Amino acid sequence: MRRPWGLSKTERKLGWKELPIGGYILDPGSAMKYKTGDWRAFRPVMDQKKCVNCLLCWIYCPDGAIIRLEKYVDVNYDYCKGCGICANECPVKCITMVEEGGE
Amino acid sequence: MIVMAKIMGLTGNEAIAYAVKQCNVDLIAAYPITPQTIMVEVISEYVYNGEIDAEFVCAESEHSAMSACIGASLTGARVFTGTASQGLALMHEMLYIASGLRCPIVMGVANRALSAPLNIHGDHSDMMGSRDCGWIQVYAENSQEAYDWTIQAFKIAEDPRVLLPVSVNIDGFILSHCVENIVVLEDEDVARFLPPRGPLITIDPTKPITVGAICLPDYYFEVKFQQVQALKEAYKVIREVNREYKKLSGRRYDLVETYAMEDAEAAILCLGSTAGTAKVVAKELRKEGEKVGVVKPWVYRPFPEEDLIKALGDVKALAVLDRACSFGAPFNALCSDIIATLYRYEKEIKVFNCVYGLGGRDITPMEIRGIFEEALETARSERIKEHVKFVGVRE
Amino acid sequence: MVKLHELPAEELFTSGHRLCAGCAAGTIMRMTMKALRRPTVIVNATGCIQVSTTPYPYTSWRVSYVHIAFENTAAVAAGIEAAYKVLKRKGLWDKDVDVIAIAGDGGTFDIGLQALSGALERGHDFLFICYDNEAYMNTGIQRSGATPHGAATTTSPAGSKIPGKPEFKKDLIGICIAHGIEYAATASPAYWNDYITKVKKGLEINGPAVIHVFSPCPTGMRFDPSKSIELARLAVQTRYWPVYEYERGTYRLNIRVPQPKPMLDFLKMQGRFAHLFQPKFQRELEVLQRWVEDNWRRVATLCGEKV
Numbered sequence: 001m002r003r004p005w006g007l008s009k010t011e012r013k014l015g016w017k018e019l020p021i022g023g024y025i026l027d028p029g030s031a032m033k034y035k036t037g038d039w040r041a042f043r044p045v046m047d048q049k050k051c052v053n054c055l056l057c058w059i060y061c062p063d064g065a066i067i068r069l070e071k072y073v074d075v076n077y078d079y080c081k082g083c084g085i086c087a088n089e090c091p092v093k094c095i096t097m098v099e100e101g102g103e
Numbered sequence: 104m105i106v107m108a109k110i111m112g113l114t115g116n117e118a119i120a121y122a123v124k125q126c127n128v129d130l131i132a133a134y135p136i137t138p139q140t141i142m143v144e145v146i147s148e149y150v151y152n153g154e155i156d157a158e159f160v161c162a163e164s165e166h167s168a169m170s171a172c173i174g175a176s177l178t179g180a181r182v183f184t185g186t187a188s189q190g191l192a193l194m195h196e197m198l199y200i201a202s203g204l205r206c207p208i209v210m211g212v213a214n215r216a217l218s219a220p221l222n223i224h225g226d227h228s229d230m231m232g233s234r235d236c237g238w239i240q241v242y243a244e245n246s247q248e249a250y251d252w253t254i255q256a257f258k259i260a261e262d263p264r265v266l267l268p269v270s271v272n273i274d275g276f277i278l279s280h281c282v283e284n285i286v287v288l289e290d291e292d293v294a295r296f297l298p299p300r301g302p303l304i305t306i307d308p309t310k311p312i313t314v315g316a317i318c319l320p321d322y323y324f325e326v327k328f329q330q331v332q333a334l335k336e337a338y339k340v341i342r343e344v345n346r347e348y349k350k351l352s353g354r355r356y357d358l359v360e361t362y363a364m365e366d367a368e369a370a371i372l373c374l375g376s377t378a379g380t381a382k383v384v385a386k387e388l389r390k391e392g393e394k395v396g397v398v399k400p401w402v403y404r405p406f407p408e409e410d411l412i413k414a415l416g417d418v419k420a421l422a423v424l425d426r427a428c429s430f431g432a433p434f435n436a437l438c439s440d441i442i443a444t445l446y447r448y449e450k451e452i453k454v455f456n457c458v459y460g461l462g463g464r465d466i467t468p469m470e471i472r473g474i475f476e477e478a479l480e481t482a483r484s485e486r487i488k489e490h491v492k493f494v495g496v497r498e
Numbered sequence: 499m500v501k502l503h504e505l506p507a508e509e510l511f512t513s514g515h516r517l518c519a520g521c522a523a524g525t526i527m528r529m530t531m532k533a534l535r536r537p538t539v540i541v542n543a544t545g546c547i548q549v550s551t552t553p554y555p556y557t558s559w560r561v562s563y564v565h566i567a568f569e570n571t572a573a574v575a576a577g578i579e580a581a582y583k584v585l586k587r588k589g590l591w592d593k594d595v596d597v598i599a600i601a602g603d604g605g606t607f608d609i610g611l612q613a614l615s616g617a618l619e620r621g622h623d624f625l626f627i628c629y630d631n632e633a634y635m636n637t638g639i640q641r642s643g644a645t646p647h648g649a650a651t652t653t654s655p656a657g658s659k660i661p662g663k664p665e666f667k668k669d670l671i672g673i674c675i676a677h678g679i680e681y682a683a684t685a686s687p688a689y690w691n692d693y694i695t696k697v698k699k700g701l702e703i704n705g706p707a708v709i710h711v712f713s714p715c716p717t718g719m720r721f722d723p724s725k726s727i728e729l730a731r732l733a734v735q736t737r738y739w740p741v742y743e744y745e746r747g748t749y750r751l752n753i754r755v756p757q758p759k760p761m762l763d764f765l766k767m768q769g770r771f772a773h774l775f776q777p778k779f780q781r782e783l784e785v786l787q788r789w790v791e792d793n794w795r796r797v798a799t800l801c802g803e804k805v
Contacts, residue, residue, distance in 0.1 A: 016325040016332070021266065022205040023326040023554055024304055025313040031514030031551065031558040039519060055502040059532075059690045060727050062524025064513045079513035083520030083716075084724025097724070129584045132577055156588055158580040162573065163616030170570035170613065171577030174541065177564060179590075180581040200566055299590065306562040306578070308537030308595050313557035315548075315565030322554045 036063065040082035042097040048072045050094035057086035057095065113285045115246040115278035119185070119211040119271065120145035121285075122253035124155045125293040129180035132160035132171035136190040137223045138275040139213040143185050165190035169197035169208075176206035177314055179305040181257065184208065187275060188215035191229040195236070201268045202237030202330060204314060207260035207300075208268040209253065210238075214375070214426075215275035216462045224463020225275030227374065231427035231436045237330050239269040239337055240404040242374040244360075246283040249273045251354055252401070254293055258344045261300050264336040272403075274376045274426075276463060288352060296351055334405040341402060358407035360399045361414045363389055367396030369478035370415065372441060373424035374400060377459070377466055381424075384471045395475050403437075408444045420453045420482035422474045424494075426460045434491060453481050459494040470494050500694050505532045515558040516550040520716045520723025522730060523547055523602075523629045525687050530598070530627065531561070533697035538596040541575040543605030544568040546636040546715075547629065569609035572617035575599035575624045583623075596701050597624040602713075603644035604634045607668050611643075618677035618706045625700040626708045628670065631715035639718040643668045647789055648782045649770045651718075656773030661782055666789055674708040675744050681707040683743035683752075688731035692741060692752050699745075712739045720769025729767055736764040737794040742801055751801035758794075761787050 051072035058066040065080035087095040133143040150159040162168035176182045216222040243249040256269040345356040362382045378399035425435035438456035510531040517524045539562040551558040585591035606628035634640040641651035650656035654663035674682045681703045685693040700707035716723040733739035741753040765771040
């Protein structure tokens, strides 16, 4: 059972004495601690042999869940919400949306 | 050591503007509204004549003015604005945001009645309508106090233990537009008193932070509690700043001022310029042998409970004058706070509330004398005849 | 124009935000961050982006980010820009900073219009990006001044008597240009190159610049999340969303559409227009089609294109 809010077992919510004032968030990009990957119902599966490294899936992904590698791309399943934009936009159709938990 | 000073004939608006000039403010974003207009017009003259190096943003509404001030304050700039009445009401949501985001903005408010009906004259309904916004609120009795409190306001606001915005309130037209002789400090002395603002946490793009996150029920409460604590710290900081300012100017300020309260049996408690009139009447009554006094809170928020209890001493009856009406409430703003304080400190004083001066209706020395006499009567008979009176309303 | 491979791989708008799956606004934010040139402060209005990307204590932003309220993005941006200007002049600050104000259609067209107008008139040096999902999506899909005619929203529902919003979409770019600014443009996230180039251009303008970008919303417009970018492309290809720019007095049509795709294709894709396909509301479809044609003609004429 996942703990809510992305906190680990040892983390607890800070009190007023420890929190920065004004509700400021001093840690830029702290959203990375929250893995949205478990939102998925479908996951994109890449046939990297067919990938032409056009980077369209990378630029269109709302979640920045496409990883740029040397000659092709991959999916960061920690954050991919399974929206399917990458599969829909891929010009060589090398991405297939596969149901999560299925085979 | 009292430094060299000079005397200038200034209205309340001009006095505040002059103080703002001397405080090396970086940005002023404001929208004109009577009776504050002169305050910002004079500042714009300073800017346009190069007498002060600041950005003057002519915002298209008070709401945008406060928004621009908040944005600017977050960069580390020293910020000032001014408003009144409808303008203050229009920026109401921004007042809470300014204090919530801990922006040390200083605002001059030329207190004016709230519509409807439309009225451009002085009463406290505008600031009282926003008294819970988390700002430190100070009321000046005359233009000298307006000048002095504006300078102190920046120092109080920017103190790292406080970091809250401050409003300096002056009665619309009565103080904002009447010329008085003000003793002003030298520019260098103000500069020394107020060093350039050392930014604590700012939105420095080289050290990016996020300001204004959505705090859900699991965090909002804590952030608000921090504000509560900051207002508590403000008591100490205000007193420290007052002490330092006394050394600089020779003028004494505190959270509360008293007049002839040492052995008073009855007293009037009020904010702003009316206290001046009350003191004159109290002096007359004293000559006639009546033991009366005046208590004038300088600082309204945070409410100076301890100081007020001390100031009230052994007084038996107290008339609290409110220049604003809390419709439907058992007592009006200032009186509610007083009665709550007395309850908390288990002090027995017969208190009655007088609402006066709404919409700039004059309160005359005769009327104040009448209130004193009623207070004395209440002290002697130990009975409150009328808990809430409206002084000066025609039948 | 830019090349995809030359865009920075670094994500200044990180993953982990709570935007709906398939939200084009997320794509737009990522694209915007690829166009930055120097230290930047983002000023954001209350809305989908703010609420989903900064739930305390998480933030997706690796740049300075400020959210104050809903209707004052441009005013806050103005204050920040003016503050940095004066601090620099007084020798208290030494960096050049870009200020980008980002607001939804609500925070731009309606409640935010006053602040935008004031900031444009005063000529502050900032870029204002309106990501337009054509309704107050964050609060539950209520209609805005940017909602097109006939669209069903929760405050202009597809009723049996009134089929969706009776009014028409405001011309935001026209309003902005009327303030005498130097640069204003429309964009669509499907045309990433055009959009990123425009953001770069807007940042370089010394003064206010406005970009109005179409942001398809799967939840509010009711279509499959995988089709966000496809819809953004179809919007342009049906001439529903003309992509043009205005630069110092000259209008330029950036994406020509000589053979427009049928409007009905665009409308059929979105559940918010489904009710218009009932026979009794046939007229509304025609009205909407005519509006698109008139709007295209107006823009094309301004851009000196043959209509």
